[in-house]
Amino acid sequence: MLDKKELLKEQVIRASGVNPLKCMRCGKCSGTCPSYDEMEYHPHQFVYMVEMGDIETLMKSESVYKCLSCFACVERCPRGVEPAKIIEAVRLEAIRQKGNNHMTANDIPEKVNDDIPQQAIMSAMRKYSK
Amino acid sequence: MQRIGVFVCHCGTNIAGTVDVKAVAEALKTEPGVVFSTDYQYMCSQAGQDIIKKAIAEYNLTGIVVCSCSPRMHEATFRKTAAAAGLNPYMVEIANIREQCSWVHKEVPIGTEKAIILAKAAVAKVNLNAPLTPGESPVTKRALVIGGGIAGIQTALDIADAGFPVDIVETKPTIGGKMAQLDKTFPTLDCAACILTPKMVDVAQNDKIRVFSYSEVTEVGGFVGNFEVTIKRRARYVKEDICTGCGLCTEKCPQKKVPNEFNLGMDNRSAIYIPFAQAVPKVATIDPNHCMKLKTGKCGVCSKVCTAGAIDYEAKDEFVKEKYGAIVVATGFNPISMEKFDEFAYSQSKDVITSLELERLMNAAGPTGGTLLRPSDHEHPHTIVFVQCVGSRCEACAEKGKEYCSKICCMYTAKHAMLIRDKYPDTEVYVFYIDVRTPGKNFDEFYRRAVEEYGVHYIKGMVGKVSPEGNKLKVQGSDLIYGRQLHIDADLVVLAAAIEPDKSARPLATMLTASMDTNDFFTEAHPKLRPVESPTAGVFLSGTCQGPKDIPETVSQAGAAASKVIGLLCKDKLTGNPCVAHSDEMMCNGCSTCEKVCPYGAISYVDKEFRMPDRTTKVRRVAVVNEAVCQGCGACTVACMSGAMDLKGFMNKQIMAEVDAICK
CATH class of the missing domain: 1.10.1060.10 (Alpha-helical ferredoxin)
Known part of the structure; x- marks a missing residue:
């Protein structure tokens, strides 16, 4: 054990x-x-x-x-x-x-912004979701 | 007066680019002794050499100067050219106007001026040159190998294979050395005995090889090709030619409490013993320090049980004198003493052992029959700590350890850790290391396997303290990557002790006049290009006597030493270098200074009778140079205070003439 x-x-x-x-x-x-x-x-x-x-x-x-x-x-x-x-x-x-999940897939569209690389958003998703 | 020819080489533009070669040839024409001077594009080419040969014949030259590259490059070429034209090769001088002139100068006038000066110096020397003839000495076609470990065994087998007789001198009762004590060998993990003992049997069965076991070299005289060696055969109190090695005497011997050195004192043997089952020669030996018959006169059991009648209590040491053409040193190594390393509690606890002791504890023929048990209570150890670099790379503690890296420890520790994890998977194994050094074919892969497949914990850092508490060993060490101190309760601590040359090496080096470094490792003639030859002609090096080495390296060096010996023994006569020291007896004052500075032992002193002007005779002590041994280093000529010593081909007056020519 x-x-x-x-x-x-x-x-x-x-x-x-x-x-x-x-x-x-x-x-x-x-x-x-x-x-x-x-x-x-x-x-x-x-x-x-x-x-x-x-x-x-x-x-x-x-x-x-x-x-x-x-x-x-x-x-x-x-x-x-x-x-x-x-x-x-x-x-x-x-x-x-x-x-809790601190970020879900539904949060993504509102975060998409030309100043933020999309990879960073994906990283954030990885970081704050179980 | 000499008739000298000067030949100036262009070396393409190598020389001609910064030296006006025609001007050099022209300027040399008026030098004393010069009767011919010319230049050519490539003097070393066939056409260039023909120019030299033709000039020697046409102008009846007695000496030549070639203004070209370094003598390292083409001196031999031009000497051969001269010899082919009938001129003594030692009448050739090279003026180096390339490496030391054209390559280092940029301006033609400066290059040309220097080239002329260098050529003039060479002409001044040739004016004083005398023809030299190399001496010859015969070669005794027999080799001596000192030490019967894997290095000595391999060297002897290779020499015998070429057809030359070889003698092995081994101080122990059997050959085999350290390798016979090992359990497995890295990186293939084959059993040491399985690959070594067939070689030992080959030695025993080879009619070209004689084994003098339980013997030592006591005196070495002579020189390359003609060594005279005295070998002391210690009394073993058993007739070697009669003993069958049945071992009955060892069973019946009542004195069974003698620490067994083959198992490093971890069990006992009898006073009459055979070190191990595959010993070569397989004969018994009586240990005179423990035999009751030899000590008190009471006992004699072994002579009663010996059916062959081989026991001889009256035996005495014998001395054998033999002549050899070449000597190979293969005296090997020992682990250093751990007594002074108090921090690891080696003397306090039986469960702190060296790696060589662990080899015996894991060997099927060892004291535990191959089961890994703690020496103190014969329990299985469940936590084992290995400590690397104990006494190695230890600059500050010269009285305890060694400054150098012992080279083999990283690999054998990985081997031990792997074998233990393989056989006893419930055992946790920790290895404390400073660096893991695993260069070698399949070596790093081997170490990585210990970590990745066998899960050995490698910890970067050193153990600071081991303290026995109850039946545990408290190990305190640092984990530098984690950045914290570790405390481990270990059952067994294994120390990777540094290795040092065998103690017999130093007196042997004195006998052989072979040089050693400060660590008592034999010095090689050139660290890269002549690694198996000692600077002393006819003395070769095999194995760890030259430096720390593992088995693969030792075996390849042993083969290399053998090939050098074979190369020497193949010759019927040795042609020496004629540029050797020579002592003017009339000027020698017998001070012995030259004898002391000679690194090759080529100079000795004799008492010689001299006829005085008044017709009386007087005995004076004078230096004599053995031309076969002298390597022409010139140390004696500088040391000689009375100016009696001179080096042929580089006489003091020749060198002074060169200096004068340059300073003019």
Whole structure:
């Protein structure tokens, strides 16, 4: 029987489809991250802490919302670890525990605006919906 | 007076672009001794060489100066040209007007002026040159390999395969070395004994190879092609040629409490013993420090049970003298002592072990029969912590560790971690590392497999402290990526101890006059281009005596050393370099300075009788150079205070003449 900590780890790994053991800790994800200065925990720490099973700390941190979902880390990882997907999975876990969808598909049309890239709206959708 | 020809090369535009080659040839015509001077586009070409040959014959030249590229490039070419025309090759001098002149100057007048000066210096030298003939010495067609580990075994097999007799000298009762103690080998995980013992049997069965086990080299004399070596065969109190290796004596021996060095003291053996089942030679040896018969005169059980009658309590050390053409050093390594690393509690807890001890604990022929059990209570360990770089890369603690990287630890630790996770999946394995260094074919993939497939926890950081508490080992270390201190309750701690050259290497290097670095690793003749030769002619290096190495590297170096030995033994006679040191006996004052500075051991002193002007005789101590050993480095000529030592081909007066010509 898995304990709560292990269950959470299992859930994040399954939701993200990421194997954190593949990480060789080069730090290229954090090296490439445009949001680095905003984050308390950086992309490489997300991967490492998920491997260590320390997910609750990540869920409580603002860092999950600071990720821009730009996927630069996924693009550049030499081992194909996909850190952004792990961050997304942790965030999803946090949002699910809180309950509500903070943005639905119906909210999208009113947000479409020539000054905002459509990718940002999609990112917001990913970020604030379970 | 010499008759000198000067040949100035254009080297296309390499030289002619910044040097007025015609002006150089013209200016040299008036130099003393010069009877012919010319220039040509490519002197090294066949046509250019023909010009030289023709001029030698036509002008009856006694010496030539070629103004061209560096002597490194074409000195050998032009010496051959001269020899083909009947001129002594050592009457050729090269004036380097390319690398040191045309390539470094931009303006033609400056380049031309310097080229003329360099050519004049070469002419001044040739005026004092004398024909030199290389000496010859015979070659004894037998090789000696010192050390019977995988390096020595492979070298001996390869030399014997070429048809030359080889002797292996091994201090232990059996050959096999460290590899015989290993369980599995990376990166293919095949069993060490399965790949090593067939080679040991090959050694035993090869009629070209003699194994002097339980023996050591005590004296080395002579020089390349003609070494004279004394080998001490320690008394093993068992007649090697009669013992059948049945092992009955080892079973019946009443003294069974001797720490077994093959299992690193983790179990006991009897006083008469065979180190392991596949030992070569498979004969028993009596340990005189523990045998009751030898110590007190009471016992004699082994001689009673030995049906072959091989036991001989009266045996004495024997000395064998043998001549060899080449010597290969393969003395290997040992892990350093962990006693001084108090922080890891090696001396306090039996459950803190070295990686070599772990090899024995995991080996089917080891003290636990291959089941991994803690040495203290024989329980299965469930949490194991590996600590890398213990004593390696340890600059500040010279009395404890070594400054260098031991190279093999990253890979064997990955191997250990992987094997443990494979065999005991309920075991948590942590590896604390500073860097993971896995260059080598399939090496990094191997380490990644330990992490990704076997789930070994690699933690970037060092263990700071291990403290035994109850039946646990409290491990305190840092996790630099996580940024916090880790505390792990471990059952077993494995230290990847640094490796150091065997202690026998230093006295051996003195005997061989082979040089060593500050860490007691043998120095190679050139770190890149002559990696298996020692700077001392006829002495070759194989395996970890030269530097930390894994098995694949050791075996390839062993083969390389063997091919160098074969190349030497194939020759019937050795042609030396005639540019060797020579001592003027009349000027030598016997001070021994040259003997001390000679890196090759080529200089010795003899007492010689001299006839004095008043018809009396006087015995004086003078230096004698062994021309077969001298490499012509010139250290002695500089050190000699009385000016007696000179280097043929580079005599002091020749060099002074060059300097004078340049300064004129």
